[in-house]
Amino acid sequence: MQNPVLFGTTSQGEQEQRAVVSQMAAVVRNSYPADLVAGMASLLPEVDATEITDAYGADNAVHMHHALAAG
Structure with a gap:
Protein backbone atom coordinates (compact mmCIF):
# COMPACT_ATOMS: atom_id res chain seq x y z
CA MET A 1 0.00 0.00 0.00
CA GLN A 2 2.79 2.42 0.75
CA ASN A 3 4.26 2.49 -2.75
CA PRO A 4 1.02 3.49 -4.54
CA VAL A 5 0.41 6.16 -1.90
CA LEU A 6 3.94 7.52 -2.12
CA PHE A 7 4.16 7.34 -5.91
CA GLY A 8 0.73 8.94 -6.15
CA THR A 9 2.18 12.10 -4.62
CA THR A 10 4.91 12.56 -7.22
CA SER A 11 2.95 15.20 -9.09
CA GLN A 12 2.14 17.03 -5.85
CA GLY A 13 5.73 17.89 -5.04
CA GLU A 14 8.36 17.22 -2.45
CA GLN A 15 6.44 18.64 0.50
CA GLU A 16 3.55 16.19 0.00
CA GLN A 17 5.97 13.28 -0.41
CA ARG A 18 7.75 14.23 2.80
CA ALA A 19 4.40 14.29 4.62
CA VAL A 20 3.60 10.76 3.42
CA VAL A 21 7.06 9.47 4.39
CA SER A 22 6.71 11.10 7.81
CA GLN A 23 3.42 9.28 8.35
CA MET A 24 5.02 5.97 7.33
CA ALA A 25 7.99 6.59 9.62
CA ALA A 26 5.68 7.31 12.56
CA VAL A 27 3.96 3.96 12.08
CA VAL A 28 7.31 2.16 12.08
CA ARG A 29 8.58 4.05 15.12
CA ASN A 30 5.43 3.32 17.11
CA SER A 31 5.22 -0.37 16.25
Whole structure:
Protein backbone atom coordinates (compact mmCIF):
# COMPACT_ATOMS: atom_id res chain seq x y z
CA MET A 1 0.00 0.00 0.00
CA GLN A 2 2.79 2.42 0.75
CA ASN A 3 4.26 2.49 -2.75
CA PRO A 4 1.02 3.49 -4.54
CA VAL A 5 0.41 6.16 -1.90
CA LEU A 6 3.94 7.52 -2.12
CA PHE A 7 4.16 7.34 -5.91
CA GLY A 8 0.73 8.94 -6.15
CA THR A 9 2.18 12.10 -4.62
CA THR A 10 4.91 12.56 -7.22
CA SER A 11 2.95 15.20 -9.09
CA GLN A 12 2.14 17.03 -5.85
CA GLY A 13 5.73 17.89 -5.04
CA GLU A 14 8.36 17.22 -2.45
CA GLN A 15 6.44 18.64 0.50
CA GLU A 16 3.55 16.19 0.00
CA GLN A 17 5.97 13.28 -0.41
CA ARG A 18 7.75 14.23 2.80
CA ALA A 19 4.40 14.29 4.62
CA VAL A 20 3.60 10.76 3.42
CA VAL A 21 7.06 9.47 4.39
CA SER A 22 6.71 11.10 7.81
CA GLN A 23 3.42 9.28 8.35
CA MET A 24 5.02 5.97 7.33
CA ALA A 25 7.99 6.59 9.62
CA ALA A 26 5.68 7.31 12.56
CA VAL A 27 3.96 3.96 12.08
CA VAL A 28 7.31 2.16 12.08
CA ARG A 29 8.58 4.05 15.12
CA ASN A 30 5.43 3.32 17.11
CA SER A 31 5.22 -0.37 16.25
CA TYR A 32 6.80 -3.39 17.86
CA PRO A 33 9.04 -5.44 15.55
CA ALA A 34 6.61 -8.38 15.69
CA ASP A 35 3.79 -6.08 14.54
CA LEU A 36 5.89 -4.81 11.64
CA VAL A 37 6.67 -8.37 10.60
CA ALA A 38 3.00 -9.35 10.78
CA GLY A 39 2.01 -6.29 8.76
CA MET A 40 4.58 -7.00 6.07
CA ALA A 41 3.63 -10.68 5.97
CA SER A 42 -0.03 -9.78 5.48
CA LEU A 43 0.84 -8.10 2.18
CA LEU A 44 2.70 -11.05 0.70
CA PRO A 45 1.79 -14.37 -0.87
CA GLU A 46 1.98 -17.28 1.60
CA VAL A 47 5.35 -18.54 0.36
CA ASP A 48 6.96 -15.12 0.89
CA ALA A 49 5.11 -14.46 4.14
CA THR A 50 6.58 -17.67 5.53
CA GLU A 51 10.08 -16.37 4.84
CA ILE A 52 9.51 -12.94 6.34
CA THR A 53 8.13 -14.35 9.59
CA ASP A 54 11.47 -16.06 10.22
CA ALA A 55 14.67 -14.40 11.42
CA TYR A 56 14.78 -12.28 8.25
CA GLY A 57 11.60 -10.45 9.22
CA ALA A 58 12.84 -9.74 12.73
CA ASP A 59 16.16 -8.46 11.40
CA ASN A 60 14.37 -6.31 8.84
CA ALA A 61 12.17 -4.76 11.53
CA VAL A 62 15.21 -3.98 13.69
CA HIS A 63 16.92 -2.35 10.71
CA MET A 64 13.82 -0.24 10.03
CA HIS A 65 13.84 1.01 13.62
CA HIS A 66 17.59 1.67 13.44
CA ALA A 67 17.21 3.60 10.17
CA LEU A 68 14.70 5.93 11.82
CA ALA A 69 16.53 6.33 15.14
CA ALA A 70 18.24 9.58 14.20
CA GLY A 71 14.94 11.19 13.25
